Amino acid sequence: MTQSHEGNGAGRGRTPPEQGQPLGMVIEGSVANGVEVRLDPGVSVEQVKVGTFVTLHGANNRFFGVVTDVSLGSTDPRMKYTPIPADDPFVIQALQGTVAFGTVSVLPQLTMPEVLGDDQGPAAAKSIPSHFSRAFTASQEDVETVFGSEADGNFWIGNPLDMETKLCLDLGELVKRSIGVFGKSGTGKTFLTRLLLAGIVQSGQASSLIFDMHSEYGWQGQDADKGGMVKGLKQLFGAKVSTFTLDEEHSRRRGVSTDETVHLGFNHIEPEDVELLRASLNLSEVAASAAYNLREKYGEESWLKEFLDAGRNGSLLELADELQVNAGALRALYNRMGRFTRHGFMVEHSRVDTAAQIIEHLERGQHVVLEFGRYGDDEAAYILVSNLLTRRIHRKYVEAKESAMGGAGKEPRPLVIVIEEAHKFLNSGVASQTIFGIIARELRKYNVTLMVIDQRPSGIDSEVLSQVGTRFCCLLDNERDIDAVLSGTSGSRALRSVLSRLEAKQQALMFGHALPLPVVVRIRDYGPAFYESIQGGGDSEAERKRKVDELFGG
Amino acid sequence: MTGPLMERRVGEVVQSTSTSFVAQCYQLEGAPALGGLVRTDSPDIYGVVGSVTTEPLDSARPVLARGEDAGSEEEVIRDNPQLARLLTSRFEVFIAGYVEDGVTHQYLPPRPPLVHSFVYACDQEETARFTSQLDLLRLLLNSGASHSDEIVGACIRQAAPSHDQPADFLAHACRALAVELSADVARLNSILRRVAP
Numbered sequence: 001m002t003q004s005h006e007g008n009g010a011g012r013g014r015t016p017p018e019q020g021q022p023l024g025m026v027i028e029g030s031v032a033n034g035v036e037v038r039l040d041p042g043v044s045v046e047q048v049k050v051g052t053f054v055t056l057h058g059a060n061n062r063f064f065g066v067v068t069d070v071s072l073g074s075t076d077p078r079m080k081y082t083p084i085p086a087d088d089p090f091v092i093q094a095l096q097g098t099v100a101f102g103t104v105s106v107l108p109q110l111t112m113p114e115v116l117g118d119d120q121g122p123a124a125a126k127s128i129p130s131h132f133s134r135a136f137t138a139s140q141e142d143v144e145t146v147f148g149s150e151a152d153g154n155f156w157i158g159n160p161l162d163m164e165t166k167l168c169l170d171l172g173e174l175v176k177r178s179i180g181v182f183g184k185s186g187t188g189k190t191f192l193t194r195l196l197l198a199g200i201v202q203s204g205q206a207s208s209l210i211f212d213m214h215s216e217y218g219w220q221g222q223d224a225d226k227g228g229m230v231k232g233l234k235q236l237f238g239a240k241v242s243t244f245t246l247d248e249e250h251s252r253r254r255g256v257s258t259d260e261t262v263h264l265g266f267n268h269i270e271p272e273d274v275e276l277l278r279a280s281l282n283l284s285e286v287a288a289s290a291a292y293n294l295r296e297k298y299g300e301e302s303w304l305k306e307f308l309d310a311g312r313n314g315s316l317l318e319l320a321d322e323l324q325v326n327a328g329a330l331r332a333l334y335n336r337m338g339r340f341t342r343h344g345f346m347v348e349h350s351r352v353d354t355a356a357q358i359i360e361h362l363e364r365g366q367h368v369v370l371e372f373g374r375y376g377d378d379e380a381a382y383i384l385v386s387n388l389l390t391r392r393i394h395r396k397y398v399e400a401k402e403s404a405m406g407g408a409g410k411e412p413r414p415l416v417i418v419i420e421e422a423h424k425f426l427n428s429g430v431a432s433q434t435i436f437g438i439i440a441r442e443l444r445k446y447n448v449t450l451m452v453i454d455q456r457p458s459g460i461d462s463e464v465l466s467q468v469g470t471r472f473c474c475l476l477d478n479e480r481d482i483d484a485v486l487s488g489t490s491g492s493r494a495l496r497s498v499l500s501r502l503e504a505k506q507q508a509l510m511f512g513h514a515l516p517l518p519v520v521v522r523i524r525d526y527g528p529a530f531y532e533s534i535q536g537g538g539d540s541e542a543e544r545k546r547k548v549d550e551l552f553g554g
Numbered sequence: 555m556t557g558p559l560m561e562r563r564v565g566e567v568v569q570s571t572s573t574s575f576v577a578q579c580y581q582l583e584g585a586p587a588l589g590g591l592v593r594t595d596s597p598d599i600y601g602v603v604g605s606v607t608t609e610p611l612d613s614a615r616p617v618l619a620r621g622e623d624a625g626s627e628e629e630v631i632r633d634n635p636q637l638a639r640l641l642t643s644r645f646e647v648f649i650a651g652y653v654e655d656g657v658t659h660q661y662l663p664p665r666p667p668l669v670h671s672f673v674y675a676c677d678q679e680e681t682a683r684f685t686s687q688l689d690l691l692r693l694l695l696n697s698g699a700s701h702s703d704e705i706v707g708a709c710i711r712q713a714a715p716s717h718d719q720p721a722d723f724l725a726h727a728c729r730a731l732a733v734e735l736s737a738d739v740a741r742l743n744s745i746l747r748r749v750a751p
């Protein structure tokens with residue numbers, strides 16, 4: 001590291017960074033394990049919490065780090081066996097901070113620019129501060145330097161532990177890689193996701209397509225704790241958001257109007273989809289693979305319709321004979337597909353092409369929420385619809401991106417696709433086949449990324465999980481889930497202990513691509529104050545036109 | 555030499571080493587208290603009283619008990635006026651530093667005080683000034699005296715009232731002591747108990 005110090009200080013007329021509270025001094029450490037800070041006599045261990053941000057003022061650098069552990073130390077190993085009059089304040093006062101003292105372990109993560117306003121931002125720390133460097137709690141300014149400030153266009157997501165400072169996220173960076181929102185049921189995943197999406201809609205950093213399993217993102221969502229409803233994206237952003245529904249009746253019953261109703265034709269279902277549904281429809285491998293034979297016989301467009309007709313006409317046996325597949329398996333396929341296609345959103349031949357419709361809305365710079373209504377509880381419906389639509393949309397993005405690379409047209413605007421219960425279609429069994437597995441693996445080659453919401457991350461294929469760039473992790477208590485979420489991250493041992501100490505709600509450990517270092521955040525309240533802060537933030541006509549032009553090269 | 559200083563002249567150095575000296579009192583039983591701060595002249599060498607002895611001048615003639623028939627202790631002295639001249643009081647002082655050209659050093663002076671130097675008991679002001687530094691505690695802890703903990707405790711107790719804020723001085727001294735004895739909490743604890751108000 002070469003860093004010049006000439007010109008630092010008063011000469012340049014910039015204010016040196018404001019300092020937080022003094023904590024103590026560095027007494028030992030290593031790059032691998034972080035440094036130990038011995039607390040000053042006046043500072044009690046009880047004042048310093050794991051996860052607190054700290055700055056360390058070395059001889060040549062200022063370091064930014066996190067408290068990973070707090071411990072009690074003594075200069076005399078025999079102290080613990082020596083009777084001490086614990087109720088004598090005189091004795092305790094003499095011992096505290098001299099013979100008996102607190103230490104905190106700090107992991108220096110970044111080196112800070114010497115002077116605020118320096119063009120260089122914080123850089124990853126490759127060294128540690130020297131012996132006796134002073135440690136301070138990080139100031140508001142320090143946190144803003146590291147995480148960015150609202151004033152610089154970042155999104156205020158919440159507050160760091162025990163600090164009033166606004167903790168901000170760079171949404172532009174966030175949408176560049178896939179995003180994961182994990183946590184047990186009821187920890188605030190949906191609220192956090194809605195918050196992030198509101199930020200994305202407002203900032204215009206990306207388009208979004210939300211497969212809204214439980215109908216919580218579109219018009220309104222449920223607040224289980226306070227009772228009552230919270231506003232959905234449509235209410236907040238109006239025309240910027242289009243809502244589609246699979247279940248018109250459900251929407252009507254809730255008094256919610258939606259922009260479009262989704263119908264899927266039999267002709268849109270491909271044998272690959274059947275393969276995906278094997279687990280949810282309880283189909284054998286043989287039965288599922290019969291779909292490929294059927295496609296071969298009847299062709300891409302009408303295999304399902306012809307197959308179901310044949311079944312209704314009682315000619316399944318002959319068909320099995322002809323295709324040389326097991327008759328029982330073919331019957332099972334007929335029964336399951338027959339039942340599935342009776343869903344209200346399935347039609348024999350759909351004149352409207354929902355995928356094209358969604359693409360059209362995205363092209364207009366809108367965000368699309370697809371509500372599943374009563375079908376949200378039907379795993380097969382959720383998997384099928386989301387895969388089927390995503391496959392078509394992805395194809396379109398690939399085309400747009402490739403023609404952009406060939407010099408024709410502009411790059412498509414980044415698209416974030418949001419799926420719930422991700423482990424159902426990203427488990428190791430099917431991840432290689434689903435479009436979502438493909439999107440996760442190809443990174444953002446085609447400007448499409450995923451936002452996966454899951455309460456059982458251990459169920460997600462590990463290769464797919466490793467591609468989730470930024471992770472928001474609410475409380476998890478299953479060991480395997482914790483392992484899964486932390487896999488592939490450095491310092492996972494320290495993070496593990498942080499993770500297990502999160503509060504049961506509205507707190508998350510965020511780490512990965514969009515964050516300079518892992519941080520515990522108390523998620524901002526999603527409620528009236530938040531609505532207030534984003535409303536009136538609607539795009540101007542000109543801005544909207546610009547975005548439309550941008551998408552797919554206009 | 556002013557009156558009060560004369561009054562505080564308690565004895566004279568009769569034996570001297572680099573780390574300590576012995577003074578003979580001008581008055582029988584006229585020694586300063588254990589732990590008290592004393593000074594000799596040129597240079598001003600300071601020390602803390604570590605032990606006081608009263609014994610016969612001629613060690614070959616031990617003191618005999620004489621009061622069997624006396625009504626009170628005073629009567630014993632009155633009836634045997636020669637006794638005072640057969641006895642003498644001495645005190646041993648551990649050197650705690652010196653002042654040279656107005657600068658206080660709390661470490662051993664290059665040379666011990668001269669024999670026959672006068673020894674003065676320090677008044678409150680002088681005690682407060684010298685004990686505003688506490689490096690002398692280390693010298694006392696390492697004095698080698700079998701009862702050095704007692705000397706340290708007595709010194710802190712003696713010095714405290716001479717400070718404006720005795721409680722603050724006590725706390726400060728105890729923390730300094732804790733730093734010195736950071737590797738021996740048991741010993742520290744025993745001294746703290748001797749000092750606690």
Ligand SMILES: Nc1ncnc2c1ncn2[C@@H]1O[C@H](COP(=O)(O)OP(=O)(O)O)[C@@H](O)[C@H]1O
Pocket residue numbers: 183184185186187188189190191192222223224225226505506523524525526527
């Ligand atoms: N950021 C937040 N603002 C306000 N309330 C929240 C927030 N996060 C969580 N909650 C409360 O916690 C409850 C559960 O959150 P939810 O997002 O539905 O959990 P999950 O999706 O993980 O099951 C919500 O109904 C709400 O009352």
Ligand SMILES: [Mg+2]
Pocket residue numbers: 186189190
């Ligand atoms: Mg939820």
